[in-house]
Amino acid sequence: MTYEPNEGNANAIPGNTKYHNPTEATLERIGGKWKTAILCLLAEQGTMRNGEMLRTLSPVTQKMLTQQLKELEADGLILRTVFSEVPPKVVYELTDSGRSLGMVLDPLCEWGKRFVNTVNQDTSTGKE
Amino acid sequence: MTYEPNEGNANAIPGNTKYHNPTEATLERIGGKWKTAILCLLAEQGTMRNGEMLRTLSPVTQKMLTQQLKELEADGLILRTVFSEVPPKVVYELTDSGRSLGMVLDPLCEWGKRFVNTVNQDTSTGKE
DNA sequence: TAATATAGTTACCATTTGGGTACGTTGAAG
DNA sequence: CTTCAACGTACCCAAATGGTAACTATATTA
Numbered sequence: 001m002t003y004e005p006n007e008g009n010a011n012a013i014p015g016n017t018k019y020h021n022p023t024e025a026t027l028e029r030i031g032g033k034w035k036t037a038i039l040c041l042l043a044e045q046g047t048m049r050n051g052e053m054l055r056t057l058s059p060v061t062q063k064m065l066t067q068q069l070k071e072l073e074a075d076g077l078i079l080r081t082v083f084s085e086v087p088p089k090v091v092y093e094l095t096d097s098g099r100s101l102g103m104v105l106d107p108l109c110e111w112g113k114r115f116v117n118t119v120n121q122d123t124s125t126g127k128e
Numbered sequence: 129m130t131y132e133p134n135e136g137n138a139n140a141i142p143g144n145t146k147y148h149n150p151t152e153a154t155l156e157r158i159g160g161k162w163k164t165a166i167l168c169l170l171a172e173q174g175t176m177r178n179g180e181m182l183r184t185l186s187p188v189t190q191k192m193l194t195q196q197l198k199e200l201e202a203d204g205l206i207l208r209t210v211f212s213e214v215p216p217k218v219v220y221e222l223t224d225s226g227r228s229l230g231m232v233l234d235p236l237c238e239w240g241k242r243f244v245n246t247v248n249q250d251t252s253t254g255k256e
Numbered sequence: 257t258a259a260t261a262t263a264g265t266t267a268c269c270a271t272t273t274g275g276g277t278a279c280g281t282t283g284a285a286g
Numbered sequence: 287c288t289t290c291a292a293c294g295t296a297c298c299c300a301a302a303t304g305g306t307a308a309c310t311a312t313a314t315t316a
Contacts (some may be wrong), residue, residue: 022239022243023164026240026243028162104232104238111154111228112153116153
């Protein structure tokens, strides 16, 4: 009942050869370099403008921010609203779907804190 | 209380410039292509040998499997036991730390199932 | 003598992801 | 006429990740 493996089980994603289970589908959507940070910010602030995020998430670059926001929007996790003003104004906020991610991001964060406190120090993956 | 952003907050990881929050630390450990599937299998089966996983996770390749298992071991999530026999025998199982990941993988899986059922069809990220 | 089984390793290539720098748009302010 | 603010896009490069095929070791079996 925990992770639900690949093909042939009730949770396999029909017609999808890309993931082996729903877990990977989720990971693919929150896996970008700045995505959890962005989702975090929006969850806390409600709405935010491009410039605000750029400053808050520094040293993210405009390009990376735009890219991550686009992907999150394409996945229906955030809403982008453009105001036809000059200078331009664009506001981002979570959709219901994006808000529902709290349920998964919370445990991720909790585990991360515990992990860092016990195993501690960047054993990570042996890379770098 | 949800995602906990970067630098300067109580959950920032000390001396670590690699992640912005504990969530990313977790993601880095479960983010490999076959890792959730492997953790899944081990959670269900208890212990497994290399060959078993190779068959069960097909079409994973030996190289990828070895690589993912090595990383999981380095991160303290699984235990690798070698029996000095011929032909060789190696057995893998979850550590306590690895077992505790159920808490985070479960919600990931649940969200993935719901996501697929609602937004459905691979909107994914616009790539591919 | 040669094939078998197990659990890898190594070299090499392709794809994906992340990142840097420069440029574009628009109307108002100086 | 030039500059600024706000929000991007285009182009190009580097690093990380995923994947394929060939090679290794050794006791046992045929």
